[in-house]
Amino acid sequence: MKSPKITAIRTHLMQAGPLGVSGWGDVKTSITTGTRNWLFVTVETDAGITGLGEGSGWPRVVEAAVSDLAHILIGQDAFDIERLSQRLTVAMMGHGMNGVVGQGAIAALDTALWDIKGQALGVPIWQLLGGKMRDRIRCYTHASTPEQAKDAVARGYTAIKTGGVANPVAKAREIRAAIGEEADLMIDLHGPPWLNLPDAIEICRELGKLKPLFVEEPLAPENMEGYRALRRAVDVPLAAGERHGGLHGVAPLLFENLVDVIQPDSGRAGGLTGLRKLAGLAEARFATVAPHSGSLGPVAEFAAIHLLAAIPNALILERMDPDWPGRAQVTRGVVPVMQEGHVLLPTAPGLGVTLDEAFVAASPSVRNCGLPSGGWPKGTEGATLYNQPRTPRMGIAQKEA
Numbered sequence: 218m219k220s221p222k223i224t225a226i227r228t229h230l231m232q233a234g235p236l237g238v239s240g241w242g243d244v245k246t247s248i249t250t251g252t253r254n255w256l257f258v259t260v261e262t263d264a265g266i267t268g269l270g271e272g273s274g275w276p277r278v279v280e281a282a283v284s285d286l287a288h289i290l291i292g293q294d295a296f297d298i299e300r301l302s303q304r305l306t307v308a309m310m311g312h313g314m315n316g317v318v319g320q321g322a323i324a325a326l327d328t329a330l331w332d333i334k335g336q337a338l339g340v341p342i343w344q345l346l347g348g349k350m351r352d353r354i355r356c357y358t359h360a361s362t363p364e365q366a367k368d369a370v371a372r373g374y375t376a377i378k379t380g381g382v383a384n385p386v387a388k389a390r391e392i393r394a395a396i397g398e399e400a401d402l403m404i405d406l407h408g409p410p411w412l413n414l415p416d417a418i419e420i421c422r423e424l425g426k427l428k429p430l431f432v433e434e435p436l437a438p439e440n441m442e443g444y445r446a447l448r449r450a451v452d453v454p455l456a457a458g459e460r461h462g463g464l465h466g467v468a469p470l471l472f473e474n475l476v477d478v479i480q481p482d483s484g485r486a487g488g489l490t491g492l493r494k495l496a497g498l499a500e501a502r503f504a505t506v507a508p509h510s511g512s513l514g515p516v517a518e519f520a521a522i523h524l525l526a527a528i529p530n531a532l533i534l535e536r537m538d539p540d541w542p543g544r545a546q547v548t549r550g551v552v553p554v555m556q557e558g559h560v561l562l563p564t565a566p567g568l569g570v571t572l573d574e575a576f577v578a579a580s581p582s583v584r585n586c587g588l589p590s591g592g593w594p595k596g597t598e599g600a601t602l603y604n605q606p607r608t609p610r611m612g613i614a615q616k617e618a
């Protein structure tokens with residue numbers, strides 16, 4: 218077979234609508250809702266095959282990075298995925314260490330190359346990654362209230378995530394009471410910079426009583442020394458990694474056994490080339506993989522599905538369900554097929570989705586950053602944003618509901 222040569226690279230940036238599940242703050246300004254952007258990248262070839270990828274890591278900025286990198290790939294053999302990943306990495310060396318922006322660009326381009334190869338060979342990407350380990354992948358969705366949690370369980374979900382920066386312990390107790398002991402519970406603390414080690418220890422000890430599948434980002438990702446001390450202090454399963462970029466960003470959590478679950482973001486962990494290497498490192502450390510896709514669009518979610526289909530240590534897939542209805546329109550109505558709280562493996566060649574470019578273009582990017590909003594204790598409005606959530610201490614002392 219003649220290898221396809223890359224002829225053009227185009228970016229498609231959009232403003233995504235608010236999440237379907239409330240409780241994520243002000244829908245106009247919150248970093249997770251009103252300022253949510255999705256960046257899709259299409260890579261065209263002389264074989265008539267177009268690959269599709271998605272990059273996160275600040276999509277508006279990643280778009281500029283992808284455009285700047287395009288000439289590195291034009292004319293190259295689209296099948297040489299590993300070589301092109303290295304070529305992109307080396308092209309960015311002069312800009313310093315490769316963070317989430319550079320890794321977001323690589324992720325978008327790399328995913329598109331895997332899509333091209335799958336389409337050219339007529340097989341889904343999971344087939345290229347070693348074949349299927351399972352026929353369906355367990356999923357979780359989010360809930361902020363007991364009612365939302367019960368609704369998700371009624372729709373077949375067997376695992377629910379809650380959390381937030383305001384009163385996560387009280388919220389987790391309410392949701393555990395609502396879903397009972399049969400469903401799994403996860404709590405995301407979102408690793409804000411004000412969450413210090415003593416608070417993280419006390420919160421993790423309280424949450425441990427609820428027997429969660431994991432407690433996520435109990436500390437800021439920059440606080441590696443904190444993770445070391447927390448690991449020694451508590452025995453609840455810990456998860457982290459979504460805000461780190463690429464293989465070298467996430468891997469240190471595994472080198473020191475600081476987490477039980479890694480959560481590489483499928484839009485900024487170096488694409489499927491980076492994700493499969495991380496999965497191997499996690500396997501060597503007896504850790505499992507639960508890719509982050511909460512803020513991502515549908516293309517990166519499909520990339521995560523292909524990864525989890527093929528690796529031995531897949532734990533669970535994050536889903537935003539319900540989400541903004543436009544999510545399905547981005548991929549022309551092709552969405553993950555759900556069955557009893559699991560997603561079935563896609564069978565179409567490549568990634569299995571194509572982009573509705575006209576729909577994406579009709580929702581241009583307006584803004585792509587914002588402050589966390591809401592949930593501060595009354596009477597702290599005059600304090601800085603940094604101090605508001607620390608008074609009182611995250612609702613740790615709240616009596617059991």
Ligand SMILES: [Mg+2]
Nearest residue numbers: 405407433459
């Ligand atoms: Mg998270």
